[in-house]
Amino acid sequence: MKYNFYPGPSKIYPQVAGYFQEAMELGILERNHRSKAFQELFSTTKSLLKSKLNIPLDYEIVMVSSATECWEIIAQSFINKKSYHLFNGAFGEKWCNYTQHIHAESEAISFGLNENPLLESINDKAELLALTHNETSNGTALSEQFQKQVRTQFPNSLIAYDATSSMAGYEFDWELGDIWYASVQKCFGLPAGMALMMVSSRAIERAKEINEKKHYNSFNFILKNALNNQTHHTPNIANIFLLNRLMQNVENISAVYQNLKIRKKQFFKELSNLGRFEPLVSANEFQSDTVFCLKAETKSIQKLKEVAEKEGFVLGNGYGVWKENTIRIANFPAIPNQYYTELINFLLRFDKMN
Numbered sequence: 001m002k003y004n005f006y007p008g009p010s011k012i013y014p015q016v017a018g019y020f021q022e023a024m025e026l027g028i029l030e031r032n033h034r035s036k037a038f039q040e041l042f043s044t045t046k047s048l049l050k051s052k053l054n055i056p057l058d059y060e061i062v063m064v065s066s067a068t069e070c071w072e073i074i075a076q077s078f079i080n081k082k083s084y085h086l087f088n089g090a091f092g093e094k095w096c097n098y099t100q101h102i103h104a105e106s107e108a109i110s111f112g113l114n115e116n117p118l119l120e121s122i123n124d125k126a127e128l129l130a131l132t133h134n135e136t137s138n139g140t141a142l143s144e145q146f147q148k149q150v151r152t153q154f155p156n157s158l159i160a161y162d163a164t165s166s167m168a169g170y171e172f173d174w175e176l177g178d179i180w181y182a183s184v185q186k187c188f189g190l191p192a193g194m195a196l197m198m199v200s201s202r203a204i205e206r207a208k209e210i211n212e213k214k215h216y217n218s219f220n221f222i223l224k225n226a227l228n229n230q231t232h233h234t235p236n237i238a239n240i241f242l243l244n245r246l247m248q249n250v251e252n253i254s255a256v257y258q259n260l261k262i263r264k265k266q267f268f269k270e271l272s273n274l275g276r277f278e279p280l281v282s283a284n285e286f287q288s289d290t291v292f293c294l295k296a297e298t299k300s301i302q303k304l305k306e307v308a309e310k311e312g313f314v315l316g317n318g319y320g321v322w323k324e325n326t327i328r329i330a331n332f333p334a335i336p337n338q339y340y341t342e343l344i345n346f347l348l349r350f351d352k353m354n
């Protein structure tokens with residue numbers, strides 16, 4: 001596979017091979033997670049994340065295993081009785097379902113692809129609003145303008161964002177959310193097996209009030225360890241090391257995001273020349289900047305996947321209800337600009353031929 005555009009697990013930064021080698025040589029992978037060496041690694045990784053991703057200094061960063069685990073941690077430790085889940089796709093829906101196993105009263109509010117969710121039915125005193133910043137299954141994202149509206153309308157609620165396919169690509173206004181999380185095998189361009197949670201001081205206060213401590217991954221326990229630059233179990237030290245070296249070497253998020261937006265603009269401009277494919281989401285306001293979703297007849301999608309594979313292009317299958325009639329294309333920072341030129345040329349050729 002020459003050109004990997006799969007939206008997760010996704011293309012890994014090629015530099016990661018060298019970072020792995022370095023980790024082996026340094027012996028860090030063999031040190032225990034209470035050692036000074038590990039504490040130093042954990043502490044510098046958090047500082048680098050804050051400086052490269054422009055995260056406010058008063059947000060705490062904890063490291064866990066997956067975005068799925070974050071769904072469970074949020075349900076256990078940040079919700080007393082009931083949360084509201086706003087979603088238009090498969091990942092947001094799964095988050096809602098997992099939460100309902102723990103809090104049966106939690107409510108689902110679904111919405112369409114080309115619209116913002118309606119907020120009218122949500123209680124002013126809602127404990128927590130659960131939103132998927134970037135819905136990987138259909139290539140939609142919530143605009144910053146909408147995020148501001150949510151913050152203004154629910155000043156006392158915790159706001160949690162699943163940012164698994166946007167964190168490290170988008171430049172966020174972090175203050176608009178209290179909990180942001182992502183696993184690293186998508187937009188971060190790292191191997192699978194770790195997730196990050198960025199948490200505001202308000203969310204930390206709320207977790208203290210709720211005081212849930214029944215689980216190995218109760219947030220209060222995770223945080224207590226993290227404040228001491230340790231973890232609640234032996235962590236994925238290799239991935240923390242890779243993240244550390246990656247954050248040393250990437251540009252600041254605002255430059256990274258600029259480049260992604262330019263690529264998106266070019267991509268959709270070229271796409272408008274294709275007869276058979278169109279964006280699943282038509283309005284730019286609702287389109288993701290990091291996952292593109294293209295729609296066509298099922299026959300054309302099948303044919304495209306066949307030919308693409310032969311030519312070395314790995315495209316993402318459609319997901320859930322859009323499985324047969326869409327493809328997904330990651331616009332993640334680890335994928336070089338030149339890949340998009342190749343992909344556009346390929347799609348133009350395909351469109352003429354078939």
Ligand SMILES: *Cc1c(COP(=O)(O)O)cnc(C)c1O
Nearest residue numbers: 066067068091136162164165183
């Ligand atoms: C992939 C994905 C998940 C699940 O991530 P895991 O690391 O497999 O737990 C959750 N939410 C979104 C938006 C995703 O794209």
